[in-house]
Amino acid sequence: MQKIVRCSCGMQFENEQEGTLIGLVRGHARDAHALELSDDQIRDLMEIDQQGKERTMTKILACGDIMDGCPATFSAASEDELLAVAGMHAAEVHGLEITPELVEIVRGHIHESDDR
Ligand SMILES: [Zn+2]
Ligand SMILES: [Zn+2]
Numbered sequence: 236m237q238k239i240v241r242c243s244c245g246m247q248f249e250n251e252q253e254g255t256l257i258g259l260v261r262g263h264a265r266d267a268h269a270l271e272l273s274d275d276q277i278r279d280l281m282e283i284d285q286q287g288k289e290r291t292m293t294k295i296l297a298c299g300d301i302m303d304g305c306p307a308t309f310s311a312a313s314e315d316e317l318l319a320v321a322g323m324h325a326a327e328v329h330g331l332e333i334t335p336e337l338v339e340i341v342r343g344h345i346h347e348s349d350d351r
Contacts, residue, residue, distance in 0.1 A: 293348045
C-alpha cells in the first residue's frame with residue numbers, strides 16, 4: 236500500500252516503504268525548510284493512499300429549501316435513495332402527494348457533497 240506525505244509547501248512524497256518515505260521527507264524538511272523532523276512527527280503526517288477507492292459523493296437535500304421552515308435534511312448515496320426518503324417525509328410530514336412535478340422540484344434541490 237502506497238503511503239503519502241504532503242508537505243505544507245505543496246511537495247508530495249510517496250513510497251511503499253515507510254522507512255524510505257520518512258527518509259525522503261526528513262531530507263526535504265531539512266533542505267527546504269531547515270526543519271529537523273523526528274520519525275514520529277513524519278508518521279503523523281503520513282496518509283495511506285486512497286487512490287482506487289472511489290470518492291463517494293453524498294447527495295444531500297434540505298427539505299427547508301422546498302418547504303419553508305422545515306428543518307429536516309436528508310442524505311443518501313444515490314439520488315434515487317434520497318428521493319425515496321424525501322418522498323416518504325413529504326407525504327408523512329407535509330401531507331404532500333408525490334407527483335412527477337414534485338419529484339422534479341425536489342431533484343432540483345439536491346446538492347452533492349464531498350464525503351470528506
Ligand atoms: Zn516542503
Ligand atoms: Zn419537510
